Structure formats: structure tokens, C-alpha cells
Amino acid sequence: MIDTELRVSKIEDGTVIDHITGGQALNVLAIIGIDGSSGEEVSIGMNVPSDRLGRKDIVKVEGRELSQNEVDVLSLIAPAATINIVRDFEVVEKHRVTRPETVVGVLSCPNANCISTADEPIESRFDVLDEGVRCTYCETIIRDSIASHISAA
Ligand code: CTP
Ligand code: ZN
Incomplete structure (x- = not known):
């Protein structure tokens, strides 16, 4: 076959x-x-x-x-x-795979002033919405091209 x-x-x-x-x-x-x-x-x-x-x-x-x-x-x-x-x-x-309520790590917040992007031991965290993902810390929403916000490995 x-x-x-x-x-x-x-x-x-x-x-x-x-x-x-x-x-x-x-x-x-x-x-x-x-x-x-x-x-x-x-x-x-x-x-x-x-x-x-x-x-x-x-x-x-x-x-x-x-x-x-x-x-x-x-x-x-x-x-x-x-x-x-x-x-x-x-x-x-x-x-x-299932769509989670939050995603931790892997993505990085586009807001340079966000506490998760500062030099602190804080992992990024986003709440998953229908229209995109929202940073738990600064509420910045990523709507499009989520893939371009993947943290560098
Ligand atoms: N696969 C692989 N190496 C293995 C076993 C599986 O690369 N040793 C790949 C298969 O080629 C397939 C996938 O893993 O792409 C899932 O394998 P399998 O469950 O056997 O295939 P399907 O029954 O066709 O999967 P599904 O029902 O999820 O489509
Ligand atoms: Zn943020």
C-alpha cells in the first residue's frame, strides 16, 4: 500500500x-x-x-x-x-491542541515599558480573547500576526 x-x-x-x-x-x-x-x-x-x-x-x-x-x-x-x-x-x-485561557512565556509583550519586558524575572502572560491575546500586566492587545511576537529562543 x-x-x-x-x-x-x-x-x-x-x-x-x-x-x-x-x-x-x-x-x-x-x-x-x-x-x-x-x-x-x-x-x-x-x-x-x-x-x-x-x-x-x-x-x-x-x-x-x-x-x-x-x-x-x-x-x-x-x-x-x-x-x-x-x-x-x-x-x-x-x-x-486546545485554545487555552492564558499563555505563559513564549510570546513577548510589544510594550517596551511593560514589566514583563523589563529586566525582571517575570514571565510574559497573556489572556486569550476571541480577537487576539491581551497582556495580563499592561493590557496591550496583540490582534494580528501573533507569530511575530514569539520571543527569540
Ligand atoms: N509518524 C512518524 N513517525 C512514526 C509514527 C508516525 O512520523 N514513527 C507520523 C505519521 O506519518 C503521521 C503522524 O505521525 O503523519 C501520526 O501518525 P498516525 O497516528 O500513525 O497517523 P494517522 O492515523 O493518519 O493520524 P491522524 O488520525 O491524526 O491523521
Ligand atoms: Zn505587557
Whole structure:
């Protein structure tokens, strides 16, 4: 049987982020802090055909699991994503992402005077609204291109 889904080879241990909104794979990599510089083994499929989404992206990361904070921010740009944990070539866990009430870390507040962007040990925190996300500390709202507010890894 020909597996038309299998664009990139199976991974042994790690995470497959599947059903990513088409075109968002590079933003997903930014959210999970991967830019290739630390030698991670990563496979990416972009705009591949999907029954459910028409076109989707897929990201496979060997030897890595995601933190809940990363998954929470990911849900904002890829609401239909599934997170598959792979061990010994088998999918041992699969879950859909869900839109959280708040996201902590990962994003940074665009307000330079916000306490979360000052040189203080305070993690960013945003409340998730229908129209975007709102900084808990200074109430600045990010409405568009949330991906451009991902903190540098
Ligand atoms: N996968 C992988 N390496 C493995 C196992 C699975 O890269 N060792 C990938 C598959 O190619 C697929 C995703 O992980 O893209 C989910 O695998 P699986 O649950 O087997 O596929 P489906 O049943 O098609 O998933 P879904 O129902 O979520 O679409
Ligand atoms: Zn702020």
C-alpha cells in the first residue's frame, strides 16, 4: 500500500506535530525554539494535501517533547494541530491542541515599558480573547500576526 501521507520518513523517538495550518510550519518551529543551530533532527512538510484541511504542514522533531506553554501558543496559530508522541517508531500518545485561557512565556509583550519586558524575572502572560491575546500586566492587545511576537529562543 502506498502511504501518500508519508512525505518524510518516520521518526524513532520524538514528536510529530501534524495538521498544522498550511504555511505555519516555520512559525511552529519558532514557537518551539528550533532554528537549526543546535543540531536538532527536524523534518518539515509544507502545504501537503490533507483530507481534513485541504493543505497542511507537518513538523517532526526527533528526541524532543513539547512543553505545555509551547503547545498553548501553538494552538493560537494552528488550532487543528495534533501532537503525536512517538516512542520506538510507534505513536504512543496523540492529542489535539486546545485554545487555552492564558499563555505563559513564549510570546513577548510589544510594550517596551511593560514589566514583563523589563529586566525582571517575570514571565510574559497573556489572556486569550476571541480577537487576539491581551497582556495580563499592561493590557496591550496583540490582534494580528501573533507569530511575530514569539520571543527569540
Ligand atoms: N509518524 C512518524 N513517525 C512514526 C509514527 C508516525 O512520523 N514513527 C507520523 C505519521 O506519518 C503521521 C503522524 O505521525 O503523519 C501520526 O501518525 P498516525 O497516528 O500513525 O497517523 P494517522 O492515523 O493518519 O493520524 P491522524 O488520525 O491524526 O491523521
Ligand atoms: Zn505587557
